[in-house]
Amino acid sequence: MKDTFTHQGKRKQLVKTLEAKGIKDALVLKAISKIPRHLFMDSGFVDHAYVDKAFPIAADQTISQPYTVARQTELLEVKRGDTILEIGTGSGYQTAVLLEMGAKVYSIERQNELFKRTKLFLPKIGYRPKKFIFGDGYKGWPTEAPFNGIIVTAGAPFVPEPLLKQLAIGAKLVIPVGDEVQIMTVFTRKSPSDFDKETFGEFRFVPLLEDKN
Template identity: 75%
Template sequence: MKDTLKHQGLRNKLVKTIKDKGIKSAAVLQAIGRVPRHLFMDSGFLDHAYVDKAFPIAADQTISQPYTVAFQTELLNVKKGDVILEIGTGSGYQTAILLELGAKVYTIERQQELFRKTSLFLPKIGYRPKKLIFGDGYQGYEEGAPYSGIIVTAGAPMVPNALLSQLAVGGRLVIPVGDDIQIMTLIIRKSETEFEKHEYGEFRFVPLLEDKN
């Protein structure tokens, strides 16, 4: 598992691409520039690792498009030391980006195959989330709450109440909401009872699955 100067050069190009598409956060762009995305993909896809596209991984899931990862992460507005809940660990790429930003990450995956693979893989390349959980993302993870931020990396038909309840006051939930096409949605908790909602256009995600294997 090598990360060469060539890979670094390709990452720098990728950073420029997503910056040109409108990502402004210097911290997010630096994180994209540091995480070796090619290590998160099957070797057959190495040529595509630094193209701004989603690609298939195991269990009929995908590694998200880097622009989408950057867009969601920018909306999350992560600060060093923030406790973040990620719903949908997948390949672990988004997890690594959050860890690069200095977050303490709890991450949930419901596909056993991906859960096993990513649990072993992330520490091997130096990324250690606070906890990687095999479970139902719709339920969140009460034990780590309240969270400064919650990021959902799959399309949900609605916003799960459990996630809203686990958000700290002032916390941000970034979730793609919808069936075939999702609207990227940011929800900010203003008080115990008040939430503020913002919408940021259409995206396509694999669906958030409810029942466990």
């Protein structure tokens, strides 16, 4: 699990690519410049770790395109010390970005294979979420709410009502909504009953899985 000067150089190039695509948040770019993305990927894709593309991981899931990770995180407007709920841990790369930015991360993963793998992997490279569970992301995490932000890293056919209810006043839910193609959508809680809604273009995600039991 090495992080070489070559890897570090490729990360600098990746950051330049993200800046050219419009990412402006300095904390997001700094986190991406530090995190060894190649360690989150299967060996067959390691040589492409710093290309701005999504790649397959276990359980028919993907590690998101760096631009997508950066854009979602930028929209979340994370501040150091914020309590963030992440729906869909996946490889743990997005988790690491949030942790690198100083957030306290509560993360939920629906795929048991991924949950077991990522739970062991993240601490090995120095990233420790506040709490990490295997569960149904549609339900959120009511016992730990309210959150300063919620980020959903899979395509949701609809916006789960529990997630909106678990936002603190002033907090944002960043969620890709849609079936085959998703619209990046941001809800900002203005009061106990009022939310602002904004949209930020089309993206493609693997589907958000719901517990059918």
